Amino acid sequence: MKKLQFVLFALGLTGIISIGVIQAEVVQARTKKTFTLDVACDGRTAAVNQVDPDATTPFLRGDVAVVNGNIYPGDTIPAGFDGTFDPDAVAGIGTWRCLFASLDEPPLSGAVTYYFSLDQNSEESMIMVQGLNSHRGPASVPRILAIVGGTGKFVGATGEVREEVIGTNTTGCFNFRYHIKLRKAPK
Numbered sequence: 239m240k241k242l243q244f245v246l247f248a249l250g251l252t253g254i255i256s257i258g259v260i261q262a263e264v265v266q267a268r269t270k271k272t273f274t275l276d277v278a279c280d281g282r283t284a285a286v287n288q289v290d291p292d293a294t295t296p297f298l299r300g301d302v303a304v305v306n307g308n309i310y311p312g313d314t315i316p317a318g319f320d321g322t323f324d325p326d327a328v329a330g331i332g333t334w335r336c337l338f339a340s341l342d343e344p345p346l347s348g349a350v351t352y353y354f355s356l357d358q359n360s361e362e363s364m365i366m367v368q369g370l371n372s373h374r375g376p377a378s379v380p381r382i383l384a385i386v387g388g389t390g391k392f393v394g395a396t397g398e399v400r401e402e403v404i405g406t407n408t409t410g411c412f413n414f415r416y417h418i419k420l421r422k423a424p425k
């Protein structure tokens with residue numbers, strides 16, 4: 239009799255756990271969102287603090303740079319390293335900001351923190367991303383970066399971002415494509 243009670247208890251517990259897992263998966267599925275953004279980095283906004291100002295290479299290990307850019311819907315910027323895309327000719331949907339610290343460890347070029355500020359209905363919402371990049375022109379390797387948080391519509395956000403260098407623009411800087419897999423923490 240005790241064996242039967244134990245077996246029934248175990249089966250009941252397994253059923254309850256299974257229901258909980260299924261419900262968690264349903265909640266998680268409702269909180270996932272995947273989308274793509276393009277960014278035209280604006281070379282006119284670049285500020286660099288160089289370890290060795292007389293260096294012959296653009297970035298030495300430890301150099302720090304800050305630059306802004308315009309955010310566009312995905313697939314707005316055509317791919318190409320010919321420098322013909324003009325970020326001033328197309329209205330953006332937000333502002334991208336980058337804080338870059340040079341690692342100079344090929345193929346990695348630096349550690350980055352990105353801020354994607356998107357304005358919707360006069361409210362700024364931001365996604366914050368961190369990781370390592372490989373911005374070395376056409377030889378760049380796509381990288382996976384971590385979403386470390388957000389504000390406004392993206393508060394509690396986690397997930398990952400695939401960053402690709404897709405070309406250059408008229409300001410002399412890179413154009414990027416970001417494939418964002420957003421996983422927002424359930425409230």
